[in-house]
Amino acid sequence: MSGIRFDSVSVAYNGTTVLDSLDLTVEPGEVMALLGPSGSGKTTALRAVAGFVRPLSGRVLIGGRDVTALPPHKRGIGMVVQQYALFPHMRVEENVAFGLRAQKAPRAEIPARVAEALEMTGMGAYAKRYPRELSGGQQQRVAIARALAIRPGVLLLDEPLSALDAQLRSGMLTELARLHRELPEVSILYVTHDQVEALTLADRIAVMDRARLQDCGTPQQLYRAPRTEFTASFVGNANLLPVTVADGGAVFAGRPLALDPGRAAPGSTATLCVRPHLLGLGEGPNALRGTIAEVQWRGSTHRLYVDVDGHRVKADLPELRETPALGDEVTLHFEPRDAVLLSAGVSHA
Amino acid sequence: MPDASGRAATQNPAPAGPSAPVGVAVVGRAGVPAVAGAAPRGLWGAAPQGVRRALWVLPPVAVLALVFLYPLALVVQQSFTPENGGGAFDAYASVFASASFREALGTTVWLAVGATAGCLLLGFTLALIIAFVPFPGAKAVARFIDVFLSFPSFLITLALLFIYGTVGMANGVWTDLFGVAEGPFRFLTTPWGVLLAEITYFTPFVMRPLLAAFSQLDTAQLEVAAGLGARPARIVRQVILPESLPALAAGGSLVLVMCLNEFGIVLFTGAKDVTTLPMLIYGKAILESDYAAACVVAVVNIAISVGLFGLYRVVGKRAGA
Amino acid sequence: MLVHSKGGRWAAWGLFGLLFLPLFALPLLVVVAASFATHWSGAFPSGPTTGNYAAAVRGESLQALTTSLVTAVTASLLALTIGTWAALAAAGLKKRGKRCLDALFMLPVAVSSVVVGLAVLVAFSRPPVLLNGTGSIVVLAHTILVTAFAYQSVSAAIVRLDPAYEQAAASLGARPAHVLWRVRLPLLLPSLTAAAGLCFALSMGELSATMMLYPPDWMPLPVRVFTATDRGSLFGGSAVAVVLMATTLLVLLAVSRVRTRASYR
Numbered sequence: 001m002s003g004i005r006f007d008s009v010s011v012a013y014n015g016t017t018v019l020d021s022l023d024l025t026v027e028p029g030e031v032m033a034l035l036g037p038s039g040s041g042k043t044t045a046l047r048a049v050a051g052f053v054r055p056l057s058g059r060v061l062i063g064g065r066d067v068t069a070l071p072p073h074k075r076g077i078g079m080v081v082q083q084y085a086l087f088p089h090m091r092v093e094e095n096v097a098f099g100l101r102a103q104k105a106p107r108a109e110i111p112a113r114v115a116e117a118l119e120m121t122g123m124g125a126y127a128k129r130y131p132r133e134l135s136g137g138q139q140q141r142v143a144i145a146r147a148l149a150i151r152p153g154v155l156l157l158d159e160p161l162s163a164l165d166a167q168l169r170s171g172m173l174t175e176l177a178r179l180h181r182e183l184p185e186v187s188i189l190y191v192t193h194d195q196v197e198a199l200t201l202a203d204r205i206a207v208m209d210r211a212r213l214q215d216c217g218t219p220q221q222l223y224r225a226p227r228t229e230f231t232a233s234f235v236g237n238a239n240l241l242p243v244t245v246a247d248g249g250a251v252f253a254g255r256p257l258a259l260d261p262g263r264a265a266p267g268s269t270a271t272l273c274v275r276p277h278l279l280g281l282g283e284g285p286n287a288l289r290g291t292i293a294e295v296q297w298r299g300s301t302h303r304l305y306v307d308v309d310g311h312r313v314k315a316d317l318p319e320l321r322e323t324p325a326l327g328d329e330v331t332l333h334f335e336p337r338d339a340v341l342l343s344a345g346v347s348h349a
Numbered sequence: 350m351p352d353a354s355g356r357a358a359t360q361n362p363a364p365a366g367p368s369a370p371v372g373v374a375v376v377g378r379a380g381v382p383a384v385a386g387a388a389p390r391g392l393w394g395a396a397p398q399g400v401r402r403a404l405w406v407l408p409p410v411a412v413l414a415l416v417f418l419y420p421l422a423l424v425v426q427q428s429f430t431p432e433n434g435g436g437a438f439d440a441y442a443s444v445f446a447s448a449s450f451r452e453a454l455g456t457t458v459w460l461a462v463g464a465t466a467g468c469l470l471l472g473f474t475l476a477l478i479i480a481f482v483p484f485p486g487a488k489a490v491a492r493f494i495d496v497f498l499s500f501p502s503f504l505i506t507l508a509l510l511f512i513y514g515t516v517g518m519a520n521g522v523w524t525d526l527f528g529v530a531e532g533p534f535r536f537l538t539t540p541w542g543v544l545l546a547e548i549t550y551f552t553p554f555v556m557r558p559l560l561a562a563f564s565q566l567d568t569a570q571l572e573v574a575a576g577l578g579a580r581p582a583r584i585v586r587q588v589i590l591p592e593s594l595p596a597l598a599a600g601g602s603l604v605l606v607m608c609l610n611e612f613g614i615v616l617f618t619g620a621k622d623v624t625t626l627p628m629l630i631y632g633k634a635i636l637e638s639d640y641a642a643a644c645v646v647a648v649v650n651i652a653i654s655v656g657l658f659g660l661y662r663v664v665g666k667r668a669g670a
Numbered sequence: 671m672l673v674h675s676k677g678g679r680w681a682a683w684g685l686f687g688l689l690f691l692p693l694f695a696l697p698l699l700v701v702v703a704a705s706f707a708t709h710w711s712g713a714f715p716s717g718p719t720t721g722n723y724a725a726a727v728r729g730e731s732l733q734a735l736t737t738s739l740v741t742a743v744t745a746s747l748l749a750l751t752i753g754t755w756a757a758l759a760a761a762g763l764k765k766r767g768k769r770c771l772d773a774l775f776m777l778p779v780a781v782s783s784v785v786v787g788l789a790v791l792v793a794f795s796r797p798p799v800l801l802n803g804t805g806s807i808v809v810l811a812h813t814i815l816v817t818a819f820a821y822q823s824v825s826a827a828i829v830r831l832d833p834a835y836e837q838a839a840a841s842l843g844a845r846p847a848h849v850l851w852r853v854r855l856p857l858l859l860p861s862l863t864a865a866a867g868l869c870f871a872l873s874m875g876e877l878s879a880t881m882m883l884y885p886p887d888w889m890p891l892p893v894r895v896f897t898a899t900d901r902g903s904l905f906g907g908s909a910v911a912v913v914l915m916a917t918t919l920l921v922l923l924a925v926s927r928v929r930t931r932a933s934y935r
Contacts, residue, residue, distance in 0.1 A: 050576050051674060071674045072575035079576040085569035089591045098587070099577030143573075150577055402762040406771060409756035417778060417786070417814050420793035424785070427792055475689060481672035482682040490690070497694060499868070499918055501875025501892055504911055507899060508697030511704050511715075511908075518700065521712035549693050568671055581672050610782035612878035616896065627784040627878065634788055635882060644792070647785045658780030662773065 002063025002153035003028040003187050004049055009058035011044050019044045020211040021058065028063075028153075031180060031188040033198035035234065036208030042191045045208070046156050049189060051075055063153055073102070078147030082159040084139045086131040092118070092142050093127040099150040117149035118142075120179065137168045141175075148183070157190045161197060173200050195235050199223070207231045225340055232273040232342065239279075239313050241272040243341070250341060253309035257286045259336040264343045271342040274334050276303070279315040284333030288313060292328045306330060421651070428644035440641040449624065450646065457625040458653075460540060461608035464547035468604050469597060471548060472555030477585065479556075480563035481571070491560060494553045505546045506617035513537050513545075538620035546614045551607060555600040562596035563589070602661035609654050626650045698915075705908040722909030731910055734894035735917065737805070741890055742873035745812035746820075749869050752813075753820030754862065758850070761828045775821040778814055787811055787882030805888035811879040816869040823868060827861030828854075867925035874918045 004026040011019040019041040026032040034042035047053045048060055051072035059068045067075050078099075086095050096114045105113070118124045121141040131139055140160065147155060160176075161169045177200070180188060192198055198205045199219045207215040207222065207230065215222060215231040226232035229240055243250040243257065245264040250257050250272060257272070264270050279288075281304075290308035297319075304315045304324065315332050324330060429437040444450050479487045512518045513534045520532025536542050566589065574584045612627040624632070626646055634643035673679050705722050707715030725731060753775070760771040778786060790811045795802040801810065835857060839849045855862075877892040884893055891914045898907035 050572065052572055052575075054674075072572070073578050073580050075576070076578060077576045079573050081569045081573065083567065083569060085567055085573045087570060087574075087588055087592075098574065098579070102574070102577055102579035102583055146573075146577070156576070402759070403767070405759040406756070406763065406767070409752050409759065410771070410774065412752055413756075413774065413817070416790075416810060420789035421781070421785075423793045424789045471689060471693075475686060477672075478682050478686045482679055482686075483671070484683050484686075493694070496919065496922075499871035499875070499922060500698075500915055501877060503877055503892065503896070504701060504915070505697055507895070507904075507908065507911060508700045510899075510904065511700045511710055512696065516711040518710075518713055521714070525713055549697065552693070571672060575674070581678070584672060606780055610784070610878075612782070612784050612881070613892070616877070616881070617899065619900070627782050630782075630784050630788055631878075631881060634791070640792065643788055647782075647788050650782050650785055654782060655777070655780045658776075662776070 003030065004032075004154055004189060005059075005061040005064075006045065006048075007059040007061065009045070009048055009055045009060060011041075011048060011053050012056045017211050019048065019055075022213055024206055024213060024216065026154075026187050026189055028187055029184050031190060031201055031203045033190045033192060033202035033205045034208055035192060035195060035198040035205050036214075037193055037234070039210075040208040041211040042193075042208045043158060046158055046189055046191045049075075049154070050077055050079055050156055076103075076150065076152055077154050077156055078150060078152035079156045080140075080143045080147050080158065080160045082163050084131075084136075084143040084163075086139055086142055086146070088131055090130075091127070092123065092129050092131070092134070095131070095142060096146045096149045099146060103150060113149055113151075117145040120148060120182065121145040121175075136164055137172065140164065140172060144176075144179070148179075148186075153185075153187065155186050155188045157188060159192055160190075162192070162194070169197075173197060177201060199235070205235065207234060209234070226273060226342070229271055229273070229342055232340070237276050237314065237316075238273050239276060240342075241274075241311055241313070243270055243272045244268070245270050245341065245343075249336075252288075253311070257336075257339070259286070259339045259341065261341055264341055268343065273340045273342055274338060276314040277301075277316040278338040279313070279317075279332045279334050281315070281317055281320075281330065281332060283331055285336060286334050286339070288332045290330065290332075292324050292326055292330055295324060295326065297323070304330070304332075306332060308332075424644045424647050424651075427640060428648045430641070440645045444642050444645040450629065453624045453626055453629045453646075454649070456540060456623065457609060457627075460543055460547065460625065461605055463544055464551060464608045465601055465605040467544070467548035468552045468555045469601050472552045472559060472600065473593075473597065475552070476556045476559040476563060477589070480560060481589070494556055494560075497553045498557070501613060502546075502550045502611060503613035503617040505550045506542075506614050509537060509542060509546055510617075513542070538618060538623070540623050542620070543615055543618055543623055543625075546618070547608050547611060550614065551604045554604050554607065555597070558596040558600045559593055562593045566592055599661065602657060606654050606657050606661060609657070610650070626653075701908050701911055701915075704905055705912045707905055710904075722906050723913075725906055726909040726913050730889075731891075731894060731913070734889050734891045734910070735913060737888055738874055738890040738892075738914070739917070741805070741809050741812055741888075742870050744809050745816055745873045746866050746869035748809075748813045749817040749820045750862065750866050753817050753822075753865070754824050754858075757821050757825035757828055758854075760825060772825070776818050778818045779822075783815055783876065783878035784882060786814055787879030790814070790879070791882055802883075803885045805885065807883050807885075808880055808888055808890065811883055812873045812876055815876060815879060816872050819868050819872060820865045823861060823865040824858065827858055831857055863925050863928050867922050870921055870925070871918050874914060874921075 004024075006022045006024045008021040008023055009019060010017060010021050018039075022041070022045055024032075024045075034045055036042045044053060048055055049062070051067070051070060055068060059066050061067065062075060062077075087098065090098065093114050096117050097110050100110045100113060114127070115124065118127055121144050123138065123141045123145055126134060126138060126142070131142065134142065140163075144160075157176075161172050164172060180186070180201075190198070190201060202219060204216060204218055205222055206213055207228075209230050215227050219235075222231055222235045226235060226238070232238040232240060241252055243252045245261050245266050245268050246256065247266050248261065249259055250261060250270065252272060259272075288306070288308045290306040290313065292304055293307045293312065294305035296303040296305075298316075300319055301316045302318075302320045302323070304317065306313045306315060313332065428440055479491055510517065513520070514537060515532075515535060517534075519534045523532035523534070524530065536545075570588055571584055574588050575581075579587070610627060611625070612631065615623055615625050615628050616631075626649065630643050630646045630650065633639045633646060673682055703715050704710060705726075706718055706720065708717030708719050708721070709715065727735070756771060756775055760768045760775075763771065790807060791802065794800065794807055794810070801807040831854065835853055836849050839853045840846075844852070875892060876890070877896065880890055880893055881896070884890065889897075891910060895907045895910045895914065898904075898910060
């Protein structure tokens with residue numbers, strides 16, 4: 001059992017800080033997603049664990065051991081990358097055996113462990129094939145088998161599904177979840193820019209932006225109670241509206257809204273976050289009146305864009321019988337418990 | 350303004366002339382041919398046009414035949430017809446019987462094989478460092494290698510005369526250091542001097558295809574391999590080397606052929622006891638005016654190098670180079 | 671990327687410097703140093719002078735330079751014409767035909783330049799075509815030798831050419847000749863100039879076939895370098911060699927400037 005710890009790890013390339021004093025702990029057996037847009041530092045963090053980038057300062061610990069100065073080949077890490085990186089001149093079984101040979105596993109043990117890893121990923125029948133004879137999804141399974149064959153304490157997954165098409169991707173997500181149930185002792189660091197992957201797979205999500213850790217918590221925490229505007233808009237969809245905090249609520253565009261202001265001081269400015277699918281059509285508590293600027297039909301839902309006092313509000317509504325017309329006056333409402341107040345200043349802290 | 354006219358050509362091809370096939374505009378993303386398989390031939394249609402296309406091949410082939418194939422044929426013919434009469438194989442018999450020919454053949458082959466081996470080893474090492482242990486200026490070094498290729502080979506021998514010559518740099522440093530009258534470096538006029546010069550000059554020919562092959566290699570493979578616990582030596586042996594074998598084979602066989610045919614380096618060495626086949630041809634033809642013998646040696650030289658070059662083409666085809 | 675420890679990296683770089691500098695950088699430096707010297711006995715050259723250059727751009731050497739330039743330019747243009755024509759024609763052939771043409775046009779690379787020189791000498795010292803003793807026999811040999819390289823680089827470029835462009839042109843009603851002239855050749859221009867540079871450099875440095883063929887009144891630079899050093903005039907020869915290198919580099923530089931302007935993709 002080994003977890004990962006980043007101890008104020010900073011990385012810079014040519015004077016540009018690409019990872020700014022990251023503090024993060026991945027518990028043994030935990031799936032931690034590093035979620036963020038490109039250039040947010042998430043891949044750098046993963047590469048610092050693998051040993052391909054050297055931190056400017058700080059320490060990386062694996063299983064409690066400081067590995068900051070250790071070369072990659074001494075870290076015992078399984079790694080799967082976006083483009084699979086299978087060795088094109090080796091058969092599937094040779095690819096999977098590579099790590100075992102490199103780590104000088106007893107020769108007699110290798111075939112069984114290769115077979116085991118291939119079975120686990122459902123690729124047992126393809127052992128004799130070359131990578132170029134496999135589809136993208138199959139190559140990805142082999143890459144995972146290759147990483148698992150060395151029985152790593154830590155598995156690093158760098159955008160492993162982004163080269164697959166949407167359908168394969170959801171299949172592989174299920175597959176990865178199953179693998180993790182079968183190998184509960186492996187800690188997984190999963191780098192992705194896709195919130196669905198992070199929400200589906202991760203025990204906890206670390207949200208990264210501009211080289212910094214913005215937020216970290218369980219998917220539910222981040223989704224229901226994001227702490228920053230960035231998290232709110234990056235994890236799921238969000239309407240972000242400027243409000244002034246009042247006693248027992250907030251004021252938006254001159255109208256009082258009922259909600260829990262938490263610890264925000266009355267009179268201070270804050271951002272109201274409410275998810276588009278938690279908005280209802282028609283009168284109710286916390287009504288927002290405006291005109292329809294855009295209507296999109298998305299099969300099971302309608303997405304309305306409503307201009308409310310110069311702010312565009314998104315609402316996802318179950319498919320409407322009568323499609324509203326542009327320019328119609330509508331009223332949206334939300335329950336007090338569905339809204340979150342983000343106090344200003346947190347977002348860039 | 351080549352720029353502007355070029356743009357116009359790709360963006361607004363001329364208005365449809367009388368021969369226009371009823372406006373079937375092909376719209377394909379650049380890089381993804383719209384009709385991949387049928388691409389080259391589809392345009393030109395069936396047999397009659399195919400024949401007309403084949404006719405276009407004739408002029409350059411005719412020129413080549415006149416200035417290259419016909420002279421080569423004459424060389425072969427002359428090798429069988431000694432000037433002062435005698436049987437068809439007389440010239441061959443006397444050349445093969447001569448010790449100088451057999452020695453030249455031996456020297457040529459071992460020099461070429463040795464130089465090729467040296468070039469492969471040195472080129473692989475240097476290219477490996479440039480590509481995978483990059484340092485500031487590595488790009489400039491790679492460009493320097495390209496420039497190096499455009500210089501004539503005899504420059505290297507000329508330089509070696511100053512470096513390792515009897516009164517050159519190396520011996521000068523040695524005598525200064527140890528206070529002796531003469532330095533130990535006097536291999537320049539032996540085959541070893543030629544070997545050193547050939548390795549120096551031809552190594553870039555190995556490095557260029559290798560650097561190209563290395564740049565194609567997915568570096569994620571190296572990282573994954575290291576992550577799986579492989580040390581650099583194992584990564585080089587099991588990942589980089591197998592994937593660059595085609596480039597090594599192609600570069601190596603090219604260098605082998607070029608070494609077999611090298612003349613400038615040997616000529617500039619000026620050593621009487623280093624004679625290769627090209628030197629022998631030059632000596633027989635120009636210095637001794639014995640054209641029949643020169644042609645015999647030339648035929649042997651052609652047989653060896655063309656045979657090897659065929660091998661290079663086969664290897665290169667398989668390597669996709 | 672491959673070596674992650676600092677020590678290992680420095681060891682690799684040290685090895686590189688140890689091999690690269692004495693083998694590749696030193697020879698060029700030494701020739702340049704010698705070209706400015708009158709004496710070399712000991713570790714370093716002595717007697718600094720520019721006299722070697724004064725001699726290298728005068729009289730016979732100057733004539734050799736012009737001879738080389740005329741030879742190289744003529745041979746390159748001829749080779750480029752023949753090579754491009756052949757490569758374009760080969761691209762229209764079926765697979766087997768193309769392979770035959772490839773082998774045919776690459777053959778001069780395989781044959782020793784000395785043999786090419788001998789063959790040309792044998793063939794054109796007799797009727798019907800008598801070229802022996804003229805400059806054109808040297809130009810002819812150079813053309814044969816560099817055509818292979820022109821053919822090779824142009825056909826490689828044709829393979830890389832996206833067929834979508836000519837298909838688009840043809841679908842818009844352009845006839846084959848028009849497609850060739852307005853689409854394919856402009857797109858190939860960067861490769862053509864690169865091939866021209868390569869041919870020029872090779873011809874400038876050609877010694878083997880030239881030694882077999884050159885008449886007294888058509889002596890190119892490499893032969894001049896050889897005759898100088900053969901007479902024992904190493905320093906004068908070095909200066910001529912540097913002039914040769916510099917001219918080649920200048921032309922290559924000019925060609926690459928043209929190439930950057932010509933590549934619009």
